[in-house]
Amino acid sequence: MKRVYLDHAAATPLDTRAKEAMELYFTTQYGNAGGLYEEGRRVKEALANARNVVARILGAHEDEIIFTSGGTESDNLAIFGVARSAAHQEIFSRLTLPRSAWGSSDASQKFPDMRPHIVTTTFEHHAVLGPCEQLEKDGFNVTYLDVGPDGIVNPQDVQNTLCPETILVSIMYANNEIGTIQPIAEIGKIIKEFRARKTQNLYPYFHTDACQAAGYLDINVNNLGVDFMTINAAKMYGPKGAGALYRRNGVPLKAQIIGGGQEMRLRGGTENVPLIVGFARALEIAQERKAEENKRLTDLRDYFIAEIQKRIPKTVLNGHPTKRLPNNVNVSILDIEGEALVLYLDAKGISFSTGSACTSESLDPSHVILALGKPYEFAHSSMRFTLGRSTTKEDIDYVLSVLPQTVEWLRALSPISVDINAKSMSRPEAFAGQGMRAKAKSKHYK
Amino acid sequence: MDVINQHTGEAWYYSDIVKDHFFHPRNLLLEKPSNENEFDAHGMVGSPACGDMMEMWMKVCPVGRAVTDRAVMVKQEQEVRIAELKWKTFGCASAIAATSMFSVMLTENGGMTLDNALKVRPQDVMMRLGGLPNRKIHCSVLADKAFQKTANDYFRKTSQYDRIRVDGARVIDPRLNITDKDIEEAVLEGAQTLEGVQKKLKVGIGSPELTTEIEQLIRFYKEKYYG
Numbered sequence: 001m002k003r004v005y006l007d008h009a010a011a012t013p014l015d016t017r018a019k020e021a022m023e024l025y026f027t028t029q030y031g032n033a034g035g036l037y038e039e040g041r042r043v044k045e046a047l048a049n050a051r052n053v054v055a056r057i058l059g060a061h062e063d064e065i066i067f068t069s070g071g072t073e074s075d076n077l078a079i080f081g082v083a084r085s086a087a088h089q090e091i092f093s094r095l096t097l098p099r100s101a102w103g104s105s106d107a108s109q110k111f112p113d114m115r116p117h118i119v120t121t122t123f124e125h126h127a128v129l130g131p132c133e134q135l136e137k138d139g140f141n142v143t144y145l146d147v148g149p150d151g152i153v154n155p156q157d158v159q160n161t162l163c164p165e166t167i168l169v170s171i172m173y174a175n176n177e178i179g180t181i182q183p184i185a186e187i188g189k190i191i192k193e194f195r196a197r198k199t200q201n202l203y204p205y206f207h208t209d210a211c212q213a214a215g216y217l218d219i220n221v222n223n224l225g226v227d228f229m230t231i232n233a234a235k236m237y238g239p240k241g242a243g244a245l246y247r248r249n250g251v252p253l254k255a256q257i258i259g260g261g262q263e264m265r266l267r268g269g270t271e272n273v274p275l276i277v278g279f280a281r282a283l284e285i286a287q288e289r290k291a292e293e294n295k296r297l298t299d300l301r302d303y304f305i306a307e308i309q310k311r312i313p314k315t316v317l318n319g320h321p322t323k324r325l326p327n328n329v330n331v332s333i334l335d336i337e338g339e340a341l342v343l344y345l346d347a348k349g350i351s352f353s354t355g356s357a358c359t360s361e362s363l364d365p366s367h368v369i370l371a372l373g374k375p376y377e378f379a380h381s382s383m384r385f386t387l388g389r390s391t392t393k394e395d396i397d398y399v400l401s402v403l404p405q406t407v408e409w410l411r412a413l414s415p416i417s418v419d420i421n422a423k424s425m426s427r428p429e430a431f432a433g434q435g436m437r438a439k440a441k442s443k444h445y446k
Numbered sequence: 447m448d449v450i451n452q453h454t455g456e457a458w459y460y461s462d463i464v465k466d467h468f469f470h471p472r473n474l475l476l477e478k479p480s481n482e483n484e485f486d487a488h489g490m491v492g493s494p495a496c497g498d499m500m501e502m503w504m505k506v507c508p509v510g511r512a513v514t515d516r517a518v519m520v521k522q523e524q525e526v527r528i529a530e531l532k533w534k535t536f537g538c539a540s541a542i543a544a545t546s547m548f549s550v551m552l553t554e555n556g557g558m559t560l561d562n563a564l565k566v567r568p569q570d571v572m573m574r575l576g577g578l579p580n581r582k583i584h585c586s587v588l589a590d591k592a593f594q595k596t597a598n599d600y601f602r603k604t605s606q607y608d609r610i611r612v613d614g615a616r617v618i619d620p621r622l623n624i625t626d627k628d629i630e631e632a633v634l635e636g637a638q639t640l641e642g643v644q645k646k647l648k649v650g651i652g653s654p655e656l657t658t659e660i661e662q663l664i665r666f667y668k669e670k671y672y673g
Contacts, residue, residue, distance in 0.1 A: 337497060339538035343468065356538070357497045365497060376495035412476045413542065415501035415534035416494045 008388035025274035050280035071232035074245035075127035123371035151180035173213035178319030179328025188225020238282030242275035297326035355382035461576030473549035475532035489595030527557035544586035
């Protein structure tokens with residue numbers, strides 16, 4: 001059966017040109033880039049070329065590119081790396097004391113609250129939220145900004161939350177579930193201005209997770225005004241297991257994987273040269289015909305959204321209708337549980353994903369849909385279709401020919417009928433997962 | 447069927463039986479009954495917010511009699527068989543398949559007696575389904591709970607109060623075996639006064655000493671859900 005794959009935000013097929021670029025380094029070019037001999041030198045050259053390509057596309061210097069194993073590692077490195085470096089700065093040195101000492105020591109009374117502060121959003125990827133929660137446990141303050149009903153952070157909110165103790169702002173470039181694009185350049189400007197008024201240190205730094213955005217949007221770090229940027233090969237037709245963290249020169253960062261001093265001593269471990277080469281090639285390919293492909297996908301996306309809403313009653317688009325990635329369609333099809341629809345459409349050759357609790361390890365529904373202020377029912381019914389290079393109008397028409405009748409069948413199975421105008425947050429009385437509920441609420445730093 | 451978890455990439459496998467019941471659910475009620483008396487009992491558990499919700503309808507017939515003899519009044523204390531068990535579910539594949547299998551088990555071979563049906567455990571359903579992934583086990587518990595509710599509704603309607611079983615709820619009216627959860631549901635269904643709740647549940651009628659507590663509970667749930 002022909003498959004219509006609409007989960008490109010989860011994984012993309014490997015571009016054959018990237019695969020070809022990699023092949024040599026799996027077989028004949030196997031040296032360690034650290035070797036001084038012929039085999040080592042050749043691989044070292046390939047690594048340098050890849051770094052040059054990535055740096056050029058980001059508008060960065062080569063020594064600002066740290067190759068990692070992917071998006072999650074880059075996010076962890078940026079957040080823990082900045083936080084742990086800050087914890088050693090004099091103004092925050094109290095953090096190096098054991099936690100139990102804070103409450104009673106004289107120092108803590110002299111400096112009532114000098115804990116380093118981090119700003120992020122409620123709808124970040126777990127690769128950012130997870131480290132932030134860990135740092136909270138370690139005594140850092142974290143502000144989780146609300147994102148509003150459209151799924152776009154208000155730069156003014158960022159401005160209002162900055163304080164002398166803020167060390168890092170981490171806001172994703174485009175959301176992985178609903179594809180909404182954040183005003184990164186604007187926030188970058190705000191942070192720069194705030195920093196310029198400070199005399200003691202250069203905090204806060206600005207990190208953006210651009211894993212979803214990199215294949216579609218401008219990722220020039222100077223245009224964006226970011227100090228750190230996460231990118232990932234697997235979301236742009238490169239190999240899984242490769243990514244990079246851009247770090248602006250001079251910004252303090254503490255290595256999280258310590259070993260043989262690779263990657264400017266910021267990420268130990270023998271460089272995964274074949275994957276890095278494939279990553280650089282994939283990034284290069286993604287820049288070609290970007291505007292053209294974006295236009296094609298945007299037209300398809302808008303057609304798909306309009307037709308779903310026309311053909312299926314009680315559907316709600318999640319996230320801003322236009323300030324979203326060209327390939328992202330996220331709709332809540334009310335009264336339908338996501339997993340059931342995924343499996344029914346899978347049987348008809350269609351692949352997509354859902355924010356329903358039933359498909360997650362934690363049994364929590366999508367924290368992103370909840371962050372928009374939507375009721376739990378909307379999260380269980382949220383469906384994400386992400387288009388890609390191979391997606392055609394015929395594919396979309398096929399989905400549109402199957403989707404309405406499947407939805408109708410599942411609605412006939414369902415005993416409920418959710419009010420489409422429901423605004424207030426419903427509260428589940430029994431809830432399998434516990435984790436995201438706390439996260440869905442924003443915690444404000446005082 | 448091979449399902450890949452989108453967050454962990456971990457694979458789990460639904461058995462062919464699960465797949466069959468998911469794609470071809472048995473005893474599904476497509477249209478909700480228009481007439482309240484079409485079925486002998488009704489029960490509902492879960493909530494759409496939790497991502498799982500189940501509704502069940504049951505018809506019974508006296509032991510040893512065919513369904514067509516339903517005109518014969520079911521006498522108190524007389525054991526009955528399940529003639530029909532219909533359901534609707536908002537839930538995942540496991541919930542749909544488990545409910546479907548549960549309804550088959552209770553109605554096959556002429557239908558179980560209520561006593562035997564209440565002894566069917568979620569594990570028995572799982573066994574018939576050929577197993578469920580660990581994190582999906584709670585989905586099969588829901589069918590069990592929905593049936594307990596349905597049976598309780600039947601016992602209440604036939605005044606067999608001593609046969610009503612409730613889990614984890616506090617009994618408010620021991621005579622009728624009515625719990626705080628029943629009162630909560632009555633309020634959720636729109637009853638806002640003692641009179642309204644009594645219309646639905648008969649709770650506290652003839653036991654004036656319970657009135658204060660019942661009124662307090664009604665106030666509490668009213669504030670919780672409407673306040």
